[in-house]
Amino acid sequence: MITAPAAAELATRFEDTFGSAPDGVWQAPGRVNLIGEHTDYNEGFVLPFAIDKTARVAIKLRPGTTVRLLSTYGDQGLVTVDTAGLQPGSAKGWVTYPLGVIWALQERGINVPGMDLLLDSNVPLGAGLSSSHAxxxxxxxxxxELTGAGLAAEEMVLTTQRAENHFVGAPTGIMDQSASLRGSKGHAVFLDCRDQSVQLVPFEAEESGLVLLVIDTKVSHSHADGGYASRRASCELGAQVLGVNALRDVGIDDLEEASGLLDEVTFRRVRHVVTENDRVLQTVELLTSDGPTHIGSLLDASHASMRDDFEISCTELDLAVDTARHSGAIGARMTGGGFGGSAIALTPVEREAEVRDAVVRAFADAGFAAPDIFTVTPADGARRLG
Known part of the structure; x- marks a missing residue:
């Protein structure tokens, strides 16, 4: 978590850059999805949690429609935009995300004035930890808060989803925003993506002698590319052929009939979503009754389904998962949209060093770039820092 001095440092840097103090500093976390991949846009179930790595913004509103944006990282420099004519496709780089939010708020009829904005983030980029949604x-x-819009968390989730879908151009669901806005320390967020209802499920791995390792493979991915979109299109086709509003309405017992109605590839896409929804429900039940030491096999099954049925893994992710599992993790899976990014490994504390070392060696032996490996814990959602 960011400390008060760190928030003050960002405010000081803002003042040095823009010549006056910000109206405030806000932060929102990235997320790890414990289980439930590509189920969100199928109106299904997901189980992410907010992590202790965050994006922070210092903002000061100003008259007019000019927005000045600067990041503490990257080489884009100061970007100046007139939001009066803001349209999808008019931005590139990291500024697409804040500008998308401004655009989506404007689309809701909310008057967003000009502003100065300074961004700082320690959520790894391209790692499948939702740095953009943070x-x-x-x-x-x-x-x-600054405009007095008064949107509830559920409305902010849908507004940022609109920004992602229509301004950024990424056909994502509502999982990432829900975790970032509605997360709670020590809990995973059990989200029903059909009605946005949330149940906070205890997930305190350390109390059970476990750590959750994130293995960032360094294989970059983008949700705005064709792989994600094609998987979503397959799911929509499957729902259409099966005569349901969304794959949420297809159960395990329906799969045998579905196999006779769908082409082989579409069926496998559908089977992943249907079985993944079931795995989320089982994981929630086990976490509530028996604790995290009992969910390893579900994590393993989730990865196999993403690898074989949804085909969104890659060689590096498979190597990370297999090595972690063989070196002591009780369960491991890729997390995020796929085609790169990170894997997670639920690991006994006493085996953590062994798992870390084995994965690093395996990547070196395969000639892959060295992965970043770190632990995450469930953290609180978005909030004002000062």
């Missing part, structure tokens, strides 16, 4: 959630939390 930025969007920090920005919408700030603007919701």
């Amino acid at each position: 930025i969007e959630c920090a920005v919408i939390s700030a603007l919701n």
Whole structure:
């Protein structure tokens, strides 16, 4: 978690850059999805949690429609935009995310004035930990307060989803924003993506002698590319052929009939979503009754389904998962949209060093770039820091 001095440092840097103090500093976390991949846009179930790595924004509103944006990382420099004519496709780079939020708020009829914005983030980029949604959630939390929009968390989730879908051009669901805006320390967020209802499920691995390792493979991915979109299209086709509103309405017992109605590839896409929804429900039940030491096999099954049925894994992710599992993790899976990014490994504390070392060696032996490996714990959602 960011400390008060760190928030003050960002405010000081803002003042040095823009010549006056910000109206405030807000933060929103990235997320790890414990289980439930590609189920969100199928109106299904997901179980993410907010992590202790965050995006932070210092913002000051100003008259007019000019927005000045600067990040503490990257080489884009100061970007100046007139939001009066803001349209999808008019931005590139990291500024697409805050500008998308401004655009989506404008689409809701909310008057968003000009502003200065300074971004700082320690959510790894391209690692499948939702660095983009962390930025969007920090920005919408700030603007919701500063403009007096009064949006509830559920409305902010849908507004940032609209920004992602129509401004950024990524056909994502509502999982990432929900975790970032509605997360709670020590809990995973059990989200029903059909009605946005949330149940906070205890997930305190350390109390059970476990750590959750994130293995960032360094294989970059983008939700705005064709792989994600094609998987979503397959799911929509499957729902259409099966005569349901969404794959949420297809149960395990329906799969045998579905296999005779769908082509082989579409069936496997559907089977992943249907079985993944069931795995989420089982995981929630086990976490509530028996604790995290009992969910390893479900994590393993989730990865196999993403690898074989949904085909969104890659060689590096498979190597990370297999090595972690063989070196002592009780369960492991890729997390995020796929085609790169990170894997997670639920690991006994006493085996952590062994798992870390084995994965690093395996990547070196395969000639892959060295992965980043770190632990995450469930953290609170978006909030104002000062």
